[in-house]
Amino acid sequence: MICYLDTSALIKLYIYEEGSPEVKELVTNSLLVATSKIAYAEARAALARGHREKALEDEIYAQAVEALKDDWRNYFAIEVSDTLIKLAGELAELHQLRGFDAVHLAAALILKQQVKENITVACWDKRLWQALNANNFALLPEKLPGGGMN
Numbered sequence: 001m002i003c004y005l006d007t008s009a010l011i012k013l014y015i016y017e018e019g020s021p022e023v024k025e026l027v028t029n030s031l032l033v034a035t036s037k038i039a040y041a042e043a044r045a046a047l048a049r050g051h052r053e054k055a056l057e058d059e060i061y062a063q064a065v066e067a068l069k070d071d072w073r074n075y076f077a078i079e080v081s082d083t084l085i086k087l088a089g090e091l092a093e094l095h096q097l098r099g100f101d102a103v104h105l106a107a108a109l110i111l112k113q114q115v116k117e118n119i120t121v122a123c124w125d126k127r128l129w130q131a132l133n134a135n136n137f138a139l140l141p142e143k144l145p146g147g148g149m150n
Contacts, residue, residue, distance in 0.1 A: 002119040003030040004111055005075075006104040007042035009122030009140070010035055013071070014047065014064040015056065019141065023122050026140055034076040034119075036084075036107040038100055043068055078107040095131035105131050112137070 003026050005013075012020040013027065027033050044065065051061040078084070084106045091109075092102035105128060108121050122140040123129045129145055 006123045008124040101128040
């Protein structure tokens, strides 16, 4: 199985949130775990914000950052190319997505086209989940998540 993690799913590997066990199981059962290169910056920003807002204690924050740094080389990180960015712009308009969410959708679509098989996408952002669903991805969670900014 091949899976793609948007940042809302990737972060669940480093801090415990609703859905963390499911994402860990998906990753364990996947031959390839992919994400966009932007996910690293987004994940680091999310961890820093959690630390700044006192949701993550110093030690938990430091452990999460180090684990992400260590694990990053194991992910198939999709390049942010001109083709991907142009597709993301179209998808942002079509699905009313924020910029980085559109980049994730474009990256997942490009990955799906390259591997020529279905991939499972893990995503806890409502609007991005809906766009992924509209593009016929297998999704985790299977039902529209309650979290996310949208």
